[in-house]
Amino acid sequence: MCFHSLERARERGFRAIQFNHVVSTNxxxxxxxxxxxxxxxxxxxxxxxxxVHGYVDSYVMFQSLVD
Numbered sequence: 001m002c003f004h005s006l007e008r009a010r011e012r013g014f015r016a017i018q019f020n021h022v023v024s025t026n027x028x029x030x031x032x033x034x035x036x037x038x039x040x041x042x043x044x045x046x047x048x049x050x051x052v053h054g055y056v057d058s059y060v061m062f063q064s065l066v067d
Contacts, residue, residue: 002036009065016064023048024057038063 009017019038022029030040042060050056 002033006036006063006065015066016062018063019059019061021047022059022061023050024059025050025053030059030061033061036063 006017017038018041019033021044022033024030024043034040038061040059041062044058044060046055047058048056
């Protein structure tokens with residue numbers, strides 16, 4: 001799904017992709033997005049009410065699509 005989205009975005013002339021809400025405790029998702037070239041560009045403090053951990057941070061993750 002990620003590769004498809006990146007390809008379609010490039011075809012349509014998008015210059016970047018940004019995810020506005022990646023929960024910090026979802027370490028698997030954070031690691032996957034980073035492996036696929038996304039980086040954390042911001043932190044939203046206590047933005048997500050996790051059912052076990054209470055309020056936790058959320059990340060804004062970004063990837064440029066231009067060289």
